[in-house]
Amino acid sequence: MSMFSSASIRIAGLLALVSVAGCAVSYTPSAVQYDTVRITAKAPRSQDLESLLKPYSDSVNSNMNTVVGILEREMEKKMPEGTLNNLLADAMLAEARKEFGADIAAAFVNYGGVRAAQLPAGPLTIGKVYEIMPFDNLLVVQELTGKLLQEFLNRVAEKGGWPVAGVQFTIKDKKAVEVLVGGKPLDPSASYRVANSDYIANGGDDCNMLVNIPQTNKGVLVRDAFLHYFQSITAAGKKINAQLENRVRYAQ
Amino acid sequence: MLNRRKFLQTASLATGALLTQGVLGQEREEDTPVNQLTILHTNDVHSRIDPFPMDGGRNQGLGGVAARAEVIRNIRASTEQVLLVDAGDIFQGTPYFNFYKGEPEIKAMAAMGYEAVTMGNHDFDAGLENFATQLQHANFPVVIANYDFTNTPMEGKSRPYHIIRKGRLKIGLTGVGIELKGLVPDNLAGNTIYSDPILAANRWAAHLKQKEDCDLVVCLSHLGYRYKEANKVSDEILARESAHIDVIIGGHTHTFLDAPVVYKNKFGSDVIVNQVGWAGILLGRMDFGFQRNKKKNLEASHRVIIGKKTSE
Numbered sequence: 436m437s438m439f440s441s442a443s444i445r446i447a448g449l450l451a452l453v454s455v456a457g458c459a460v461s462y463t464p465s466a467v468q469y470d471t472v473r474i475t476a477k478a479p480r481s482q483d484l485e486s487l488l489k490p491y492s493d494s495v496n497s498n499m500n501t502v503v504g505i506l507e508r509e510m511e512k513k514m515p516e517g518t519l520n521n522l523l524a525d526a527m528l529a530e531a532r533k534e535f536g537a538d539i540a541a542a543f544v545n546y547g548g549v550r551a552a553q554l555p556a557g558p559l560t561i562g563k564v565y566e567i568m569p570f571d572n573l574l575v576v577q578e579l580t581g582k583l584l585q586e587f588l589n590r591v592a593e594k595g596g597w598p599v600a601g602v603q604f605t606i607k608d609k610k611a612v613e614v615l616v617g618g619k620p621l622d623p624s625a626s627y628r629v630a631n632s633d634y635i636a637n638g639g640d641d642c643n644m645l646v647n648i649p650q651t652n653k654g655v656l657v658r659d660a661f662l663h664y665f666q667s668i669t670a671a672g673k674k675i676n677a678q679l680e681n682r683v684r685y686a687q
Numbered sequence: 688m689l690n691r692r693k694f695l696q697t698a699s700l701a702t703g704a705l706l707t708q709g710v711l712g713q714e715r716e717e718d719t720p721v722n723q724l725t726i727l728h729t730n731d732v733h734s735r736i737d738p739f740p741m742d743g744g745r746n747q748g749l750g751g752v753a754a755r756a757e758v759i760r761n762i763r764a765s766t767e768q769v770l771l772v773d774a775g776d777i778f779q780g781t782p783y784f785n786f787y788k789g790e791p792e793i794k795a796m797a798a799m800g801y802e803a804v805t806m807g808n809h810d811f812d813a814g815l816e817n818f819a820t821q822l823q824h825a826n827f828p829v830v831i832a833n834y835d836f837t838n839t840p841m842e843g844k845s846r847p848y849h850i851i852r853k854g855r856l857k858i859g860l861t862g863v864g865i866e867l868k869g870l871v872p873d874n875l876a877g878n879t880i881y882s883d884p885i886l887a888a889n890r891w892a893a894h895l896k897q898k899e900d901c902d903l904v905v906c907l908s909h910l911g912y913r914y915k916e917a918n919k920v921s922d923e924i925l926a927r928e929s930a931h932i933d934v935i936i937g938g939h940t941h942t943f944l945d946a947p948v949v950y951k952n953k954f955g956s957d958v959i960v961n962q963v964g965w966a967g968i969l970l971g972r973m974d975f976g977f978q979r980n981k982k983k984n985l986e987a988s989h990r991v992i993i994g995k996k997t998s999e
Binding site: 461463465466468469470471473474479480481485488491492494495561573652653654 | 753756757782783798875947959963974975979990
């Protein structure tokens with residue numbers, strides 16, 4: 436009995452000591468001085484990091500110079516229709532069909548998202564594809580009613596004509612008229628599965644009519660869709676090309 | 688050195704002014720900051736291994752890990768207690784990520800001595816299995832309290848909190864991530880279960896302050912600074928609804944804050960929120976001064992005096 440209580444006292448004493456010690460190391464932040472250090476071009480660089488990263492840099496740089504295909508001729512970005520427009524929209528549609536099924540009716544690329552005015556004929560490098568499409572936008576699919584697709588195409592018409600594949604139309608009074616989807620007149624009550632970048636599907640470039648429409652994606656970036664398309668053409672032993680087909684034209 | 692002495696003087700003057708309660712000289716001495724912690728932080732570096740290319744763009748020549756590493760090394764050489772953290776979106780944005788899926792990013796962070804990170808939505812971009820694989824190159828923990836990774840490749844590879852000791856200071860870290868739905872494709876998020884970041888952050892912050900007796904609780908957040916939508920959870924909302932968090936190091940919205948922003952938490956205490964843009968253009972620095980607690984009274988509100996660090 437007495438042993439038990441003396442042990443208890445010892446334990447209690449220890450606990451008291453521990454808690455006193457605990458209090459002794461308790462602090463509260465009372466002041467902060469902040470600074471934002473700008474990492475500039477002139478800043479000295481760590482040699483250790485440079486050598487750690489050199490194999491990656493060398494390889495990325497040589498990869499960027501990897502040729503993914505040969506362009507048959509110069510591709511040009513132009514409104515309302517250009518060869519580069521059609522090439523990129525074709526790539527979007529082909530990859531969307533491969534990922535989501537053959538029922539994808541149409542594909543679009545926002546004009547402002549294409550960051551090069553032309554691609555020269557000849558070898559096309561991965562670096563060039565990054566230049567055209569530096570953004571990490573996802574390829575997404577949405578199911579639109581014909582009525583909503585018409586509304587979206589009106590916006591495309593109002594902006595002067597974007598890259599499109601799977602549809603054809605005339606721009607008249609800033610609206611899309613004589614719209615064909617898959618060669619047939621647009622049916623306002625039908626439903627169409629269309630591909631866009633998530634930027635547009637999320638309402639970018641004034642496309643807020645698309646915001647509330649559910650999207651599906653498979654984690655494929657628009658740029659990767661372009662690359663896959665070019666690689667598949669090259670794998671088939673062909674050159675990369677696109678024609679002007681009167682997909683989008685101004686009314687006379 | 689001169690600079691640090693000046694900082695301590697300024698901080699102690701400020702604290703002294705706050706605590707003029709007719710106390711004895713001896714006690715006043717105890718109230719002066721007895722310790723210091725320099726937090727260095729980045730967010731949304733987005734695979735920016737090299738500086739921005741010299742292409743006439745707005746950011747040309749800025750950033751790059753080799754230059755950042757040198758800045759960090761110099762600060763560590765002249766400062767005793769440094770904590771280096773990142774608030775997520777380490778991945779995606781340059782061809783490095785497309786080719787190497789994050790390996791050089793994580794290796795560089797390990798070499799720079801990062802001590803904790805949280806996860807951003809883009810860190811899912813090459814799949815969770817890839818993120819888990821790249822962590823083999825990390826020597827720092829992934830701290831995230833509101834993603835449940837059970838039955839995913841990340842199971843057992845993150846933790847809800849982490850404790851780091853710096854001298855006499857005990858620093859508690861927790862982390863929170865953004866709602867995945869609509870942001871991260873379902874096939875990339877896999878079985879990850881997102882839960883309320885405010886509940887999670889408050890739960891672990893309370894644990895760190897009350898059970899672990901941490902002197903400073905830091906929340907790494909990839910929620911975003913603030914939004915137009917009033918009820919979309921953000922660092923601003925987290926700060927106001929928090930109880931035991933002292934600092935929120937944010938990301939996601941790529942916000943270049945001119946200075947850390949001070950909010951009042953539920954108990955009226957100061958919470959510091961900071962975020963330094965993106966791409967490693969800036970390295971955030973916050974030098975904290977501390978005062979010794981006379982007795983444990985954590986519920987009492989406290990203030991933090993904030994000021995711009997005078998140039999070196």
